[in-house]
Amino acid sequence: MDFMQRAATRDYSKHWSTKGTFPWMIQQPKPKIEKRQISVRDNYIRCVKGEKPYWMPAYFYESDTVWPDAIEEHPVPEIDGYDWWGVNWFMVDEINGMITKPGTRTISEFSKWKKELQWPDVSKIDFESDGKKIRKTLDPERPHIYECVEGIFERLHELIPFDETLLAFYEEPDLLEEFFQKMADYKIETTDKVFDFYGRVDGVLYHDDWGTQRSGFFSNEMYREQLMPSTSRYLNFVKRKGKFIELHSCGRNMQYVPEMIEMGIDMWTPQPNANDADFLHNTYGKEMTFSFPITIKQDWSEQKIREGVRDFVDHYGENGRVMAWIMTEPMDAEKEKIARAELYHYSLEYYNKLYQREEGL
Template identity: 30%
Template sequence: MKYERPSFRAPGVPTERKKLLFLSEETDVPKFDYPVTPLENFRLAAAHKTPYWMPNSMTDDQFVAAQELVTGDVRGMQVSADFTRVVTESYTFKDWFNTDWTWVPSAGGPMLTPGTCLCQDITAWEKTVKFPELREWDFTTFADSFMKTVYDPAKVLHIDLGQGATERLISIVGGYTEGMLALAMEPDAVRDFLNRFADFTIEYVDLVTSLYPVNMITYHDDWGTEKDTFFSEKMMEEIVFGPTKRIIDHIRSKGVLFEFHCCGNITRFIPYMIGLQVDFLQIQRRAVDIPAMKKKYGDRIGFNVWPEALEFGVPHPKDELVQKLRNTVDLYGTGGGAYVNIMESDPVLIWDMVSELYAYSREFYDSER
């Protein structure tokens, strides 16, 4: 069956307003007559069953960033991408572990401020690192407002937790060199710290899930450069895997899907991520051959992807964007296990991309079904 691609703001086409990723503006996108709710469709994709269309984070998700969870000036609360506002100039801040950070707009993220070190000796972390007391923060004001004015039970409620265990280790010891030396020279102390961070994260998850009917949680823990992983398989098995598994097991025990944001060429760690029962990977296309990983592991782990071969910051005509979206569905669509992010600033192109992704993937999955 062929599905309509409605023209921009065509008369009679239902629409909804959506905020643009990394921008303050909103735009109209078409609102389709779905055969099931976006949440039901997303659950099919996550279960590696044939969905009705390839989920689109712009239209199918309700995303709550880590900075939004707590009321007040919490730009660095758990240190994740500043999706909640337009950032054009660098600024410095302390996060809720009292670590110093500098937000770098050109990098699109926070960097540990040079010279920052909370813990010069990882074997003494219990004396120098103060874990946040979550009860001291106001989590309820934003949650109450969100649930009353924004929440849509038909869509995926997707919450970002921010920084993960090894990233927190690196932040307290003063950087990646110090973090890798700690992993190599003091594995027992590092493991103890990571387990304490897992305890904290589990408490954090319990609080968040008590306030929101969460469907998916994203957790950030970068494990590599674009060349290779920061640490070895042996360190993964003996130090990092156990605390990370505790966090993921706890999240999934609540019926919540788990998405792992992990930068770098972490190809060698994907079998471990499957062992951790990660539902979706959010990884770097320029560092990892994601189509090859989909072909090899796609029946066991899912992928959050951008339109294939999209060059960020480079203008693309409509016909080229349409072809990229079709290639994305063809590469990642088989058997579910994938959803797409759309990022554009032109309202007409956004409309056309949303329409094409929905229509083409409906046709793709009708054929598969």
């Protein structure tokens, strides 16, 4: 099947996300946020860049995500099926997300990727119609962040089995470098389309998982030699366009933070059960912004929620470079609302004192 032709003939003026899936959820308009001392967008950017925010942002809630239907890194709609690379995906209900079907192979072996791999021809895609549609869902008061999924490393182990991907680092380092650089070209091309057609874009949330829950996949030397050049070139493109960079990278990837900073990544949301939030905050908290979770338990009273939020701000607020990702177990919209209100009002007071601002300004 010609997956690129299917993508090229899709009517992107229509919404393609399936109700209840992650793309559907993040494409839904969010409720308006009450007027604040400065715009939610400006305050978020201050926190990302370490420029003295007025309050601690509620991560994800205070931003809008640009998730194009027209970039088919997953099946569109997001149900069992193929993306435009020809990779077979299936939905896992327990995680409400998609993974590649075991045994998926789009090329016979890595050494033959130049001959066998069909690269998406994005010139065929109607980004303009999709951009007009997505722009209508975005809140002008929030920052707009393009979610760039399936990073340079991830895409390779979706095209071929994971063990063969890792072997390529040892067996075909020069050919691997060519592949990663060509993938960086592709990422630059698709991201540029987003900047052209999806209205104001303030930042890019770049996805590339680099580790297990025990450690990164690569030594730092291997990372610097084989993955960092292509990744840096893509991220430098984003920075030259005046956008900030957030990183989504699952795994115990604390070892790569110096490289993240060197590449110009402004912010990382580390996987909570794999990384040490206090170590990251104490070691790198003045050079990089982090999003850490506040987990609200089922039996927490309103008073306990407010105390937990205040403790979080007192613990992580000192550098002005932490966002709070409010999570409830199980999901509880009312408890989230209480926590967000306390986060705003308490952290506003905290930063007024920290930065010697007059109350209410």
